[in-house]
Amino acid sequence: MPAIKTKKTATKYIFVSGGVISGIGKGTSAASIAFLLQSAGFNVTPIKFENYLNLDAGTINPIEHGDPFLCEDGTEGDMDLGTYEKFLSKNMGKDNFVTMGRIYQTVIDRERRFEYNGEDVEAIPYITDEIIARTVNVGKKDNADIVIIELGGTAGEYQNIFYYEASRMMTLKNPGDVIHIHVSYVPTPGHLGEPKTKPAQLSVHTLNSLGIQPDFIITRGEKYLDQRRKDRLALFCNLHTDDVISNPDLPSVYEVPMVLHKQNLETKIMKKLGLPVRKAKLNDWQKFIDSIKQANQTVDIAIVGKYFGTGEYQLRDSYAALFDAIDHAAWSVGVNVRTIWIDAEKLEQEDSEKTIGKPCGIIVPIGWGERGAEGMVKAASYARQKKIPYLGLCYGMQLATIAFARDVLGFTDANTEENDKRTKHPVIHFIPSQKKLLKRRAYGGTMRLGTWDAKIKPGTRAFEIYRLHHAFKNESKGIASERHRHRYEFNDKYSREFENAGMIISARSVEEDLAEIVELPEALHPFYFGTQGHPEYKSRPLSPHPIFLEFIKACMQTLE
Numbered sequence: 001m002p003a004i005k006t007k008k009t010a011t012k013y014i015f016v017s018g019g020v021i022s023g024i025g026k027g028t029s030a031a032s033i034a035f036l037l038q039s040a041g042f043n044v045t046p047i048k049f050e051n052y053l054n055l056d057a058g059t060i061n062p063i064e065h066g067d068p069f070l071c072e073d074g075t076e077g078d079m080d081l082g083t084y085e086k087f088l089s090k091n092m093g094k095d096n097f098v099t100m101g102r103i104y105q106t107v108i109d110r111e112r113r114f115e116y117n118g119e120d121v122e123a124i125p126y127i128t129d130e131i132i133a134r135t136v137n138v139g140k141k142d143n144a145d146i147v148i149i150e151l152g153g154t155a156g157e158y159q160n161i162f163y164y165e166a167s168r169m170m171t172l173k174n175p176g177d178v179i180h181i182h183v184s185y186v187p188t189p190g191h192l193g194e195p196k197t198k199p200a201q202l203s204v205h206t207l208n209s210l211g212i213q214p215d216f217i218i219t220r221g222e223k224y225l226d227q228r229r230k231d232r233l234a235l236f237c238n239l240h241t242d243d244v245i246s247n248p249d250l251p252s253v254y255e256v257p258m259v260l261h262k263q264n265l266e267t268k269i270m271k272k273l274g275l276p277v278r279k280a281k282l283n284d285w286q287k288f289i290d291s292i293k294q295a296n297q298t299v300d301i302a303i304v305g306k307y308f309g310t311g312e313y314q315l316r317d318s319y320a321a322l323f324d325a326i327d328h329a330a331w332s333v334g335v336n337v338r339t340i341w342i343d344a345e346k347l348e349q350e351d352s353e354k355t356i357g358k359p360c361g362i363i364v365p366i367g368w369g370e371r372g373a374e375g376m377v378k379a380a381s382y383a384r385q386k387k388i389p390y391l392g393l394c395y396g397m398q399l400a401t402i403a404f405a406r407d408v409l410g411f412t413d414a415n416t417e418e419n420d421k422r423t424k425h426p427v428i429h430f431i432p433s434q435k436k437l438l439k440r441r442a443y444g445g446t447m448r449l450g451t452w453d454a455k456i457k458p459g460t461r462a463f464e465i466y467r468l469h470h471a472f473k474n475e476s477k478g479i480a481s482e483r484h485r486h487r488y489e490f491n492d493k494y495s496r497e498f499e500n501a502g503m504i505i506s507a508r509s510v511e512e513d514l515a516e517i518v519e520l521p522e523a524l525h526p527f528y529f530g531t532q533g534h535p536e537y538k539s540r541p542l543s544p545h546p547i548f549l550e551f552i553k554a555c556m557q558t559l560e
Helices: 028-039 081-090 099-111 123-141 159-173 197-210 227-237 254-263 265-272 285-293 317-330 352-356 373-384 395-407 432-439 460-470 492-500 546-557
Strands: 012-019 044-050 097-099 146-152 178-185 217-223 244-246 297-305 335-343 361-364 390-393 424-429 446-456 479-486 502-511 515-519 526-531
Touching: 012 028, 012 159, 012 197, 028 044, 028 081, 028 178, 028 254, 028 265, 044 081, 044 123, 081 317, 097 099, 099 123, 123 146, 123 159, 146 159, 178 197, 178 265, 197 217, 197 227, 217 227, 217 265, 227 244, 227 317, 244 254, 244 297, 254 265, 254 285, 297 317, 297 373, 297 546, 317 335, 317 546, 335 352, 335 373, 335 546, 352 373, 361 373, 361 546, 373 390, 373 395, 390 395, 390 546, 395 424, 395 492, 395 515, 395 526, 446 460, 446 515, 460 502, 460 515, 460 546, 479 515, 492 502, 492 515, 526 546
Parallel strands: 012 146, 012 178, 044 097, 044 146, 178 217, 217 244, 297 335, 297 361, 361 390, 390 526
Antiparallel strands: 446 479, 446 502, 502 515, 515 526
16 A cells, blocks of 8 residues: 655654564564554555674575575565565665674774764764664655664663664654564463463563663464453553553464454554554455465475574574465465475485475575585486476576586586586586686675566567566566576586577576576476576565466476
8 A cells, every 4th residue: 555645744663672582573573563554554664673793694594594585686684674575565675674793884984984083982872873873764765654673683682782772762862753562472381271471571671671661562472362461461561451462373474464453553553653543454465365265275395405404493484585485376376385395415315206206396496505406406307307397596597407417418527616616517607707706705796686687588488477477677678687696607608508408598687698597398398497586585475476376387287
């Protein structure tokens, strides 16, 4: 819903913090609040402040902190930026994501330039001033009515104390224009069988010790909080009972806005901030929720990846954007997806048919480095030989070309220079300009990051996918645009041999003429498709990405 044009009032700020445990769903809560207010006609923009000293999320192992979300402008941010994009259907970028490392770097650089006029530079006020400045500026750039500020980490951690100080200062300086929402965990221990609010109480007491009184508490837990526990939590946390909001576990995170709406959260927020009370328009979102529940078929898709394991547990967040994109596409055509997680490293030592079986489709996603690469190559070969629909994303595209070079062209040692610098057939390689940058260890400079345009070849499957779904950036010129996050490229030295053997290079980058999409024609395979881009980062609940839509449709045909 577009923002309603009204006389501009002071920008409002909503801080969202988390309590008791990490991964509580703070980002989903923040995105849901933003969505409800946007649906009521307000222009809302979010910003996420992270604790770590990395300048961005690009160098962090996805097992450590989940799948870095790739933005249009090349920002490698936290997964929550993806949640914001999906709920708000608007692009995020560098202004929407800030790390503590970026804050410190900015302040230190200013000190080196003598911009503080010889002052002794201390955390307060200079670190907090920088946090506040970025919060205010993101609202100004987007002409926002409301800025939603998600504070990374959990209340009580030493890493994020300056974010809370900034929240306190803004509340003091802007009375009536700032509220604080605390998302806290209320566990239900199995041996007790009842929700326990004490952890949430202690979390709020930590906020109080920082000079912050939350205006709302959103309780996360297995079930809705009953009235008795709401009353007690409100009593001990100095809130009205109506300002304790339940956010229980749900079949889908996309149901969260509707649950908060039923408790009138957005109306309560409008009143606290002195905003005109407007009704949120949620019909399209409700139809989307209904479509999820109506899916009556299930397709099995094997994901052959290398970032599933963390200790003794498996981690979905390593491929969060991929799983979301699969769901969006599947729900839109009325099916559910059962994903089969296959460790690529283990597959190297195992029989493909025994381990992979006969799924409806196979996806090889993003990856870096040698570990597990041969397992991914095996999966690409298996999908091609068994005529199983295949989708290769970035590394999955590169490894599919390696599999083809080995199996079809007979280049048994074909590889990527990333994994074997001595291979006689570097099907995937560094282009010369990248090599110069690598010598200076300018790793960010050697990557293609953010959105890149590609010209799609008419008559190919790729062209038909973009045409069918009106997904071209410029249809008359056959130009599409996708987000990229990779360092190595297809070696054009081999392009003629590939195409003579049946593999089509169906898209090339507009400026550099680099291979972007490869595919096999329908005469050879029902759906074999690899893209150097990352369509998973552009998928949204109400507008699934066309590549995933057509892949899911191909998977459905295996059920017939």
